[in-house]
Amino acid sequence: MSSSWVDIDPASDFSLANIPFGIISTAEDQTPRVAVAIGSHVLDLKALAANANLAALFPGIDGLTPALSSPSLNAFAQLGRPVHRQVRAALQDLLATNTQHSALLRDNAALRQRALLPQTAVQMHLPMEIGDYTDFYAGYHHAVAVGRMFRGADNALQPNYLHLPVGYHGRASSIVVSGTPVRRPVGQILLADPKMPAPMPEVAPSRKLDMELELGCFISRPNAMGEAIAVGEADEGHVFGYVLLNDWSARDVQMWEYVPLGPFNGKNFASTISPWVVLADALEPFRAGGVENRTVLHEYLREGREDGVFDITLEVDLTTAEGDTTTIGRTSSKHLLWSFPQMIAHHTLGGCPMRTGDLLGSGTISGPGGQGESGSLLEMTENGRKEVLLRGTDARTFLRDGDSITLRGFCGAENGRVGFGECRGKIAGAAQTRR
Amino acid sequence: MSSSWVDIDPASDFSLANIPFGIISTAEDQTPRVAVAIGSHVLDLKALAANANLAALFPGIDGLTPALSSPSLNAFAQLGRPVHRQVRAALQDLLATNTQHSALLRDNAALRQRALLPQTAVQMHLPMEIGDYTDFYAGYHHAVAVGRMFRGADNALQPNYLHLPVGYHGRASSIVVSGTPVRRPVGQILLADPKMPAPMPEVAPSRKLDMELELGCFISRPNAMGEAIAVGEADEGHVFGYVLLNDWSARDVQMWEYVPLGPFNGKNFASTISPWVVLADALEPFRAGGVENRTVLHEYLREGREDGVFDITLEVDLTTAEGDTTTIGRTSSKHLLWSFPQMIAHHTLGGCPMRTGDLLGSGTISGPGGQGESGSLLEMTENGRKEVLLRGTDARTFLRDGDSITLRGFCGAENGRVGFGECRGKIAGAAQTRR
Ligand SMILES: [Ca+2]
Ligand SMILES: [Ca+2]
Ligand SMILES: [Mg+2]
Ligand SMILES: [Mg+2]
Ligand code: NI
Numbered sequence: 049m050s051s052s053w054v055d056i057d058p059a060s061d062f063s064l065a066n067i068p069f070g071i072i073s074t075a076e077d078q079t080p081r082v083a084v085a086i087g088s089h090v091l092d093l094k095a096l097a098a099n100a101n102l103a104a105l106f107p108g109i110d111g112l113t114p115a116l117s118s119p120s121l122n123a124f125a126q127l128g129r130p131v132h133r134q135v136r137a138a139l140q141d142l143l144a145t146n147t148q149h150s151a152l153l154r155d156n157a158a159l160r161q162r163a164l165l166p167q168t169a170v171q172m173h174l175p176m177e178i179g180d181y182t183d184f185y186a187g188y189h190h191a192v193a194v195g196r197m198f199r200g201a202d203n204a205l206q207p208n209y210l211h212l213p214v215g216y217h218g219r220a221s222s223i224v225v226s227g228t229p230v231r232r233p234v235g236q237i238l239l240a241d242p243k244m245p246a247p248m249p250e251v252a253p254s255r256k257l258d259m260e261l262e263l264g265c266f267i268s269r270p271n272a273m274g275e276a277i278a279v280g281e282a283d284e285g286h287v288f289g290y291v292l293l294n295d296w297s298a299r300d301v302q303m304w305e306y307v308p309l310g311p312f313n314g315k316n317f318a319s320t321i322s323p324w325v326v327l328a329d330a331l332e333p334f335r336a337g338g339v340e341n342r343t344v345l346h347e348y349l350r351e352g353r354e355d356g357v358f359d360i361t362l363e364v365d366l367t368t369a370e371g372d373t374t375t376i377g378r379t380s381s382k383h384l385l386w387s388f389p390q391m392i393a394h395h396t397l398g399g400c401p402m403r404t405g406d407l408l409g410s411g412t413i414s415g416p417g418g419q420g421e422s423g424s425l426l427e428m429t430e431n432g433r434k435e436v437l438l439r440g441t442d443a444r445t446f447l448r449d450g451d452s453i454t455l456r457g458f459c460g461a462e463n464g465r466v467g468f469g470e471c472r473g474k475i476a477g478a479a480q481t482r483r
Numbered sequence: 484m485s486s487s488w489v490d491i492d493p494a495s496d497f498s499l500a501n502i503p504f505g506i507i508s509t510a511e512d513q514t515p516r517v518a519v520a521i522g523s524h525v526l527d528l529k530a531l532a533a534n535a536n537l538a539a540l541f542p543g544i545d546g547l548t549p550a551l552s553s554p555s556l557n558a559f560a561q562l563g564r565p566v567h568r569q570v571r572a573a574l575q576d577l578l579a580t581n582t583q584h585s586a587l588l589r590d591n592a593a594l595r596q597r598a599l600l601p602q603t604a605v606q607m608h609l610p611m612e613i614g615d616y617t618d619f620y621a622g623y624h625h626a627v628a629v630g631r632m633f634r635g636a637d638n639a640l641q642p643n644y645l646h647l648p649v650g651y652h653g654r655a656s657s658i659v660v661s662g663t664p665v666r667r668p669v670g671q672i673l674l675a676d677p678k679m680p681a682p683m684p685e686v687a688p689s690r691k692l693d694m695e696l697e698l699g700c701f702i703s704r705p706n707a708m709g710e711a712i713a714v715g716e717a718d719e720g721h722v723f724g725y726v727l728l729n730d731w732s733a734r735d736v737q738m739w740e741y742v743p744l745g746p747f748n749g750k751n752f753a754s755t756i757s758p759w760v761v762l763a764d765a766l767e768p769f770r771a772g773g774v775e776n777r778t779v780l781h782e783y784l785r786e787g788r789e790d791g792v793f794d795i796t797l798e799v800d801l802t803t804a805e806g807d808t809t810t811i812g813r814t815s816s817k818h819l820l821w822s823f824p825q826m827i828a829h830h831t832l833g834g835c836p837m838r839t840g841d842l843l844g845s846g847t848i849s850g851p852g853g854q855g856e857s858g859s860l861l862e863m864t865e866n867g868r869k870e871v872l873l874r875g876t877d878a879r880t881f882l883r884d885g886d887s888i889t890l891r892g893f894c895g896a897e898n899g900r901v902g903f904g905e906c907r908g909k910i911a912g913a914a915q916t917r918r
Binding site for chain 1: 614615620641642643646647649650651652653654655656657659666668669670671673678682683684686689708709710711733736739740741742743744745746747748749751752753779781782783829830832833834835836837838841911914
């Protein structure tokens with residue numbers, strides 16, 4: 049990768065090899081609009097479009113200028129992968145030291161001033177208008193660890209687990225962008241065994257507030273209702289890009305409510321995503337093999353490639369109210385049993401329509417190595433039976449008010465990193481509620 | 484209720500006592516816009532607003548004219564219940580024989596020509612832009628019947644069932660308006676017992692395609708994330724109105740996929756709603772007691788009234804490809820264990836944000852009387868073990884290609900009926916898929 053005329057820290061997630069898209073606003077212009085991240089700056093594409101001849105930079109793309117002024121990335125995503133590819137390549141050229149369009153921005157101080165803004169000066173918004181959110185359960189080691197905890201090693205995986213990407217419909221309205229405070233949910237919680245006669249749940253703030261380390265995938269183009277998406281066409285035809293996703297979970301609420309229809313209030317109070325959408329093409333160099341599945345798969349799930357997932361280094365930091373940070377988990381997104389194209393093929397098998405901006409979660413990602421590679425406190429603490437030690441003398445089973453969780457994810461070497469920045473949320477105390 | 488100058492069939496669902504809202508388009512003006520139904524006609528409110536002095540009819544309502552020209556009812560719903568009440572009352576006056584505004588429409592032939600259209604001349608659209616769709620399981624006799632079928636009479640209800648309104652997040656993108664064809668879904672189906680070693684599912688069109696008779700409830704005004712809606716404020720503050728809902732279900736797909744995270748492809752291929760939203764106020768005269776729940780409820784679920792649900796007569800017709808119609812189910816929406824205000828209070832207990840246009844389904848509604856009062860073929864046929872007899876010599880266990888299901892719902896006596904019209908869908912053959 050060539051270097052950039054923008055000063056970029058070698059360790060930055062936002063190297064010239066990345067060019068992730070997001071939605072920004074500024075104090076001067078509070079209208080949300082499209083930008084890309086480059087090093088510690090963002091390039092405001094609305095400002096660029098208003099002040100430069102975009103036809104020279106992006107020839108022949110219909111609808112690009114209105115898409116770049118939109119308050120979400122949906123219009124841009126809808127343009128499809130070939131356009132994303134062309135725009136990203138043109139922006140890489142524009143920002144490269146040896147750009148072919150030096151007069152347009154590199155040597156145009158007035159436009160640089162207006163369009164190239166420090167990240168500290170912009171507010172990030174939800175990047176997409178999310179129609180539907182689906183959360184899968186494709187993190188193999190997570191599913192094994194959780195299944196073993198509740199059903200024993202012999203029945204850890206449900207019979208369907210190796211045959212199809214298990215998932216559930218989540219709550220789109222509860223998805224928030226990194227930095228949004230997360231209030232501890234109140235819920236019905238059963239302290240006794242539910243099989244006891246006359247169980248009596250209490251209504252209380254969750255005592256088992258947890259995080260879930262996931263990769264999120266945004267849909268670019270829709271399919272028609274009733275028409276399945278073929279696994280081989282899912283990536284190029286329907287994947288826009290990726291974010292980090294923290295699917296906050298109240299384990300005690302979930303435990304009492306989830307039979308037989310799945311997670312509900314235990315999951316729908318908040319899910320946090322990172323603000324920058326890393327385009328699918330930016331992750332292409334980091335493909336890897338996922339978890340091997342020896343099950344004979346049906347044709348519609350056979351991807352015809354061994355490297356359907358990505359090897360993204362993932363980290364979880366817990367920061368206490370006092371400000372002490374401990375990295376409590378470190379793993380990779382390669383520990384998935386199913387790729388996103390497989391999830392999309394399965395999701396649409398019966399004809400379910402995907403729309404631009406729909407979000408798919410991978411499910412919690414954990415490595416095979418136990419506590420330090422886990423993507424949830426449920427696993428790290430064996431459902432609260434042992435503590436995770438933090439810096440100093442502190443420790444946790446589940447999250448306390450004032451704790452912050454920060455997810456990070458990146459691949460590639462210095463000066464060419466492709467990363468997500470931060471996905472962060474801080475726990476606020478529960479609301480007062482009539483119980 | 485006074486009579487109308489519009490000629491209304493005494494048996495019409497759309498009496499002057501109703502005034503339901505919907506979204507129409509016409510051959511002359513294909514822009515979707517707001518209308519109300521009256522007898523066999525619709526009143527085009529965009530045409531009314533363009534041609535009449537609305538300030539005289541609806542004094543003091545900000546934002547009404549743009550709301551009535553919107554392509555969905557969201558903007559109108561967002562105005563809140565007092566506005567819906569005022570607008571419905573004004574329209575009832577406008578359409579009444581002894582209207583105080585006779586010159587505005589009754590005696591204005593030119594405007595009547597433009598704004599009062601036969602229902603046969605308009606196309607109906609989805610009434611709301613649906614952000615999230617949640618389906619509950621509040622039909623008590625349905626839950627008992629299905630639970631008994633799969634777990635025996637002693638364990639028919641799960642331990643949580645009487646303590647909280649069980650529900651799951653559905654798929655908003657798959658909701659279609661009455662009349663939209665429903666393609667039989669292809670899915671993974673396990674013919675053997677899943678507990679057998681090495682289960683091998685097949686991929687095939689569903690053999691157990693079913694319907695579910697439900698009442699749907701649309702949300703008017705949002706709550707802030709993290710702030711629960713009190714049960715006593717849910718109706719006036721957050722309920723817009725009601726529709727009929729057919730939650731089509733592929734029982735064989737659902738059976739194999741649903742443990743542990745709930746229904747997914749078995750439900751997300753289509754759900755059909757009736758096009759006219761019956762405003763909450765129009766159902767007020769038809770309140771009734773729901774199914775008695777002897778469980779001691781937590782404060783947040785105590786509604787403080789005995790008549791939290793509605794006694795709406797509900798009917799299910801099956802029409803074969805040959806055109807023979809049999810009413811296979813007849814029940815009432817009073818057979819709910821939980822009211823919509825209770826569902827809303829529970830849904831938001833942990834802070835989940837509701838948005839304008841969100842849809843809540845009641846869950847399948849069945850009466851206590853068995854087959855003829857059932858809201859699903861699963862119950863009527865005991866999961867395919869016995870047949871439902873149709874007119875002539877035909878019979879069904881589950882739905883065949885070419886079958887149509889029509890839901891109807893109404894309350895009140897002739898000349899004052901408040902009904903929903905039809906919620907109809909016809910089954911189209913499955914897509915060809917690489918298995
Ligand atoms: Ca999750
Ligand atoms: Ca249902
Ligand atoms: Mg969540
Ligand atoms: Mg459905
Ligand atoms: Ni009257």
